[in-house]
Amino acid sequence: MSSPPIEETNGSNNTSTSESVGDFHLLKRIALNYTDVTITKWRSEKTGLRVIHVDYEGPIINGYFAVATEIFDDSGCPHTLEHLVFHGSEQYPYSDALQRIAFRSFASTPNAYTAQDTTVYTISTAGGTSFLRLLPVYVDHILYPRLTESTFVTEVFHINGEGQDAGVVYSEMQGRQNTVADLVDLAYRRKLFPKGNGYRSETGGLMEALRTLNLAKIQDYHSRYYAPHNLCLVVTGRLSTQALLEEVQKTIEVRAGVHEQDKGIKPDEWKRPFMETESAIVPKIESNSSISVEFPAKEERFGEITIVTIGPSPDDEQTSAALSLLGEYLTGNIVAPLNKELVDIANPYCTSIGIGSTARAKFTEIHVTLSDVPTKYLGNLEIKLRKILQKIARQGLDMKRMHSIIDRVERLGRHGLEEVGGEAFSGIILQDFLYGDDYSEKLEKQLQLPELFHKLRSLKHQDWLDILDRWVIQPNMLVVRARPSSTMAQRLESEEKARIQEQVSRLGPGGLEKRTHMVHEAKAKNEEPMPDEVVESIHVPDVKTITWISVQSASTIADSRELEAVEPSSQLLARHLEADSVALPFALHFDHVSSQFVTVTTYISLGAVPDDKKTLVYIFETLFFASEVSLEDGTVLSEAELIHQLEHDLVSYSLDHCDGYPELLCLSLRVDVARYDLAIQWMRRLLWSNKASTTKLQSRIAILKQSLPEYLRDPQSVLSELQAEELYTESFTKRAFYARRLIEWVPEFERRLKQDPRGVVNEVEDLRASLLKPSELRFSVIGDVLKLDRPRSSWLEKFQSLPFAPVAPVRLLNETLSTLGKKPGKRAVIVSLANIESSFSSQHALGILGFSHPQTPALLVALDVLSGAELYFWKRIRGAGLAYGASASLDVQIGHVSFDAWTSPNAAKAYQEAKRVVEGLVNGTIPLENHKLEAAKSSYAYTLAEGFSTRSSMAHFIFTNRVLRGRSSSWIQDRLAAIQDVTVEEVLDMMKQHILPLFQSETSVAFVVCGPGQVDDIASGYRAEGYDVEIRHMDDRVPWADDAEDSNFTTKALKLLGKAVSAGEMLVKWTQGLFHL
C-alpha cells in the first residue's frame, strides 16, 4: 500500500513536470495509445483545486464536479447540501438562476447525486463556449451557495399545515428508507464498519435524523468539506485545456482568494476524507456470520439474500477485472453455470444472481445478491451456493467460454469507447480523485485496457481456479437475510399514524396554522425569480459553435455498376465504392464514419403483410434468434449454439422495429471491420437458413402467456393500446401486438399448435417468404466503409441469386390512420384500471404533415415554449400539482399534435390548465417573453446535439434522413438555423393555428387511463369541455390465470435470463420512437 498521498508530494519542487498554467501545475498527462483520448490532471498550488480534462473528439462536453463527502452520523448533510446547492449562490442569489442560465446555454438540466463517499454535480453542454460560460456560475453555487432558512424548509424538512412531515429530501427518504435495498445496505454496513467509520453512515439522511436537522449544521458541514482543496472538476470532451484553466483561474480561483481559501494544497488540520481518517481501516469478517433484516411487504413469499465478503486491494486491478469476468462466466446468460443450477429450473431458488463489487478506500467489497428467494430457502441458500461453486471448481472451468467472454467484453468495451469517447473513463477518474494519489501510476495502469486484457488472456486454468477459490469460495461471509413482513408493514403504518396524531395535538390548531404560514412564506421567498434583465444579459451562444460528427453517404443503383448522385463532401467515399464496381440486384446504401466497426442492416417492410397475419409477425420476431439455423456445410445449429456463435463472431445483433418507422423491421449485425464478410454471411444465414421449431413455438407462447397480465395493469401500455385502437386501422402492424389482442389470439393459436404443429410452422415459414420478397428489402452498411477492401463485391457471392425487383416505398404511418385518426373530434375515452390511483392522458388533433413542411420549425419552438423545463406547463401544471409532467408534441408522419399529462390527480384539470395557458398566450393575457423563446430554442439545439453525439446515432440518422425521408445532408444545420430565426409572432401564430385546436372538443380526441375512484370527476370534466365521453372498465384477468401457478415469479426469472420478449416492452420502445424531428 502506498504511503499517504498528499504529504508525499507537498511543495511544488516535487512535481513530476514543470508545465503550468497560472496557479495550475500539471500533475500527469496520460495519452492513450489505443484510442484518441488524452487525460491531463492539474492542481492549483494556491487553493488545491483539481481540474482533470479528458480530451477527445465529440460535440458534447460533460462536467462532473465532485466533492469527497465523509460524515460520521446519519444527519444527511451530504444529501441535503446536494439539494440546497441548486437554489441560488452568492453571485446569483435566485432560486432559479442556475437552471435558467443553463437553459439558454445549450445545456442539459444541472443535476447531482450523492453516494456513500461523494457528491457529484453534473452538467452537459453542446460545445465548449457554453460550457466555459456555465462553469463559474455552477461552481459559485457549489462553493458559495445561498443556504437559506426558506430553502431548508421546502427542500429539506418542514411540518405542514396538516401536521405531516414534509420537504423534498424528507419525502425522498420516506420513499427509500424502508425499501429492501436500503435496509439491507444499511444493516450490513452497520455490522461491518465500527463507529467512527464514514462507511457506516446513511449519507442520504435517516428520517428521524432529518426531523431534527437544522440549517446551521448543514452550513457547518459545507464550510468544512466544500472547499477548493476537496473539489475536483472533471471535464470530458473537446475544448482547449488552456482556455479551461484560464477560465477557472480568472473566475473560480479569484473567488476562492476573496474567501481566503488560498491556503495551498493541504491546509493545516485538513485530513483527507476516507484516506486519512478511521474510514481507511480495512474491516475483518472473522468468521461466517449472518444477520436478519425485516422489510415491509404485503406478501410474505419472497425475500432476498446478500452475501458480503472482503475482496482484493483496489490497487490490484487485474484481480478485480478477473472477478468481474468470473461473475459474467457464472451468471451472464441462460447457459451460465449458476443460472443452470438455481434459476433456469422447474422450481427456481431465486430469479436472479448478481455478483458485484464496491470500491472502498483500501479494499474492495464483493457482493453476491440472490433476488426473489422463496422464504423457505432464506435460511441457508448460501450453503447451497457455496457447494455449487465448489462443484464448479472441482469440475473445472470451460476455458473456451472464458476466452470467448474476454473477447466479447473487450469488443464491447472498444465499441463503448468509440461511442462515448473518454466519457467512458469518468467513473475511474472520479474514483481516482477520491482514493488515488495525485502522482501515482495507478490511473494510468487502470486505463491501459489492451494490456489488462492481454494479462487476463494469459491467465491459466489454475489461475482462474485460484481466484475463484481465494476470493469467492474461501472468504468468510457476512450473510444478510432479508425477510418480508406484513406485520412490519402494518406496524410502520400505524406507528406513523400515531406519531402524526401526536404531532398534530402537540402543535394544536395555532401551531399548525403557524406552520402553514411558514411554508407559504418560504415558498414565496424561494420563488422570487431572477429578474429578466439579468437572464437576458447572459448571451446565448451561436449554434455554429456546436460541432457535428461528419458522415459521408452514397448509394449504389440496383442492377447497375453506377452510383446515385453524390454530394461533394462524399466524394472520397464515392471513389472508394467505384473502385469496387459490381452490379448487385438491389441498391446498397453506404454511410461512412471513421470507426473500428461496421454495421450491416436489412430493413424489412411490413407493408405487404395481410391484416390477418399481423400477429404472426410478433411470433416471427420473438423466434428469430431462437430458431435452428443451418450453415453452408449442412450443420444445423441449435438455439444455444447459435447464440454462442453469434456472441463469438459479432459485436452485437438485433431485430427490432426501426426507430420512428414501426412498419419497418431492421436486422442489424455489428462487427469489427475485418469481419465484414462474416457479417454478410450471417445476414444471409439468419434470413434464409433459419427455421422455426414447434418446441420453441410452444415455450415462447408459454412465456408470452405469463408476461401478458402485467401489461394489462400498466397505465402507459393501456393508454398506448387505447390510442392505437382508436386512431389506427387494422393495417397498423403493432395494433396486433397489444396485450388485449394477444390475449384473445393466444388460446386459439395454442390449440392449433397442438392439433397441427406442422401447419403452424408452415404458416410462420410462409410469412417469412412473403417478408423476404426483394421488393420489401433495403440493405445498408454503416461504419468505416473506407477501410473495407470489397465494400460491394463482398455481397455478390451471398446475395447475387436474389432476383431484381423495384423497391416498394415505405408505408408511412398516416396511411394506417382510422377515420377518427384522420379527422379527430368530439370523442373522449376513459378507461379505469383497478390497480392505479392517478391518471394518464393523451390528447390529439391535426397538426402538420410531411417531412419538409415549412411551418415545422415555428411549430416545434411553440411546442417547446409550452413543454420545456421551467416553462409554461412546467410551472402551471407540474408546479401546481396538477400532474407530475405534461408536454405537447408534433408527429409529422401522422400529421398530429398531441398533449400528454402523466401521474395526474385529475387529467381533466391538467387539460383545462393547459388550455388556459394556450388561450392566454394567443389572446395576449399571458405574456410570451423573449427569454422563454430563447430557452426553447436552446433546449432544441441541445437535444439535437445530444441525440446525434455518437458515431452510430449520427450515421443512422443520416441514413434514415436521406433514404427514408429524402432530405439533404445539411438538414441539421438548416433546421437549427431555421429554429433560430423563429419570432414571437410566428410562435403565437402556430399556437393559434395548430395548438389551440388541440384544446377544442370539435377538433380533438382525448384518451385517459385512471383509477376507478377518479372516473366520475374526470368524465364530468371532459363533458363540460364538450366531449362525448365513453367509459370502460379494464378487465385485467386473463383466461389462463388459474392454471399459472406463480406466473409473476417465473416471468421474472425468465425475463432476467433474457429469454422473454414481451408485447409491452416492444410497445414502450415503439412509443418512445414515435415522434419525429
Ligand SMILES: [Zn+2]
Ligand atoms: Zn435527493
